Amino acid sequence: MWSFEEVMGLVSAYYEGARVPWVPTREELLDMVMRLANVSPNDIFYDLGCGDGRVVLRAVKEGVKKAVCVEINPTLIERAKENAKAINALDKIEFVNEDFFKANLSEASVVYMYLLTSVNKALRPKLEAELKDGTRVVTLDFEIPGWRPVQVVEVALPMRTARLYLYVKGVSDK
Numbered sequence: 080m081w082s083f084e085e086v087m088g089l090v091s092a093y094y095e096g097a098r099v100p101w102v103p104t105r106e107e108l109l110d111m112v113m114r115l116a117n118v119s120p121n122d123i124f125y126d127l128g129c130g131d132g133r134v135v136l137r138a139v140k141e142g143v144k145k146a147v148c149v150e151i152n153p154t155l156i157e158r159a160k161e162n163a164k165a166i167n168a169l170d171k172i173e174f175v176n177e178d179f180f181k182a183n184l185s186e187a188s189v190v191y192m193y194l195l196t197s198v199n200k201a202l203r204p205k206l207e208a209e210l211k212d213g214t215r216v217v218t219l220d221f222e223i224p225g226w227r228p229v230q231v232v233e234v235a236l237p238m239r240t241a242r243l244y245l246y247v248k249g250v251s252d253k
C-alpha cells in the first residue's frame with residue numbers, strides 16, 4: 080500500500096512544461112554541494128528547478144544572504160514554501176514559479192542545477208550571457224557540455240555513485 084506522500088510525490092514528479100521530472104537531491108549530498116560551492120554569507124544562491132526547496136533551505140542554513148528557488152511546478156513551489164515556513168526561512172528565500180529559461184540570473188553568485196545534460200546545454204548560452212565572472216555553478220550527475228569543470232567530486236550513495244561538477248563562470252567557459 081502506497082502512502083499519501085509517495086502518491087503525491089509521483090503526481091508532482093511530472094508537470095507539463097517541465098524539462099526534467101522531479102527527482103530530489105539526496106540529503107547525503109547537500110554537505111558536499113555546499114562545500115564545493117564554497118557557500119558563504121555573501122552569496123546569492125539559485126537552484127534552477129528547485130523542487131521541494133531542500134537545496135535552497137540548506138543554503139539558507141549555511142547563512143547565505145539570499146536564496147532563489149525557481150520552479151515551474153506550482154505544487155512543488157507550494158511545498159517548498161511550506162518547508163521554508165517550517166524553519167522560519169520565508170524571508171530569506173525568493174520563490175519564482177516560472178520557467179528557468181525566463182528567470183534573470185544576473186544577481187546569482189552560486190547556481191545549482193540537478194537537470195539533464197541536454198537541458199544544461201540549452202541553458203549554457205543563458206548562463207554565459209547573464210552570470211557574472213566568478214559565479215560558481217554546481218551540477219549534479221550531468222555536465223554542462225562545452226564547459227570545463229574546475230573540480231569533479233564523486234560521492235558513494237547506497238545504490239550508485241553521484242558525481243558533482245563545479246564550474247566557475249569566466250574560467251570554465253573560456
Ligand SMILES: C[S@@+](CC[C@H](N)C(=O)[O-])C[C@H]1O[C@@H](n2cnc3c(N)ncnc32)[C@H](O)[C@@H]1O
Pocket residue numbers: 094096097098099100101102103104126127128129130131132133134149150151152155177178179180192193194
Ligand atoms: C531533478 S529535479 C531537482 C529538484 C531540486 N533541484 C533538487 O535537487 O532537489 C528537477 C526540477 O526541475 C523542475 N523543472 C523542470 N523544468 C523546469 C523549467 N523549465 N523551469 C523551472 N523548473 C523546471 C522540475 O519540476 C523539478 O522539480
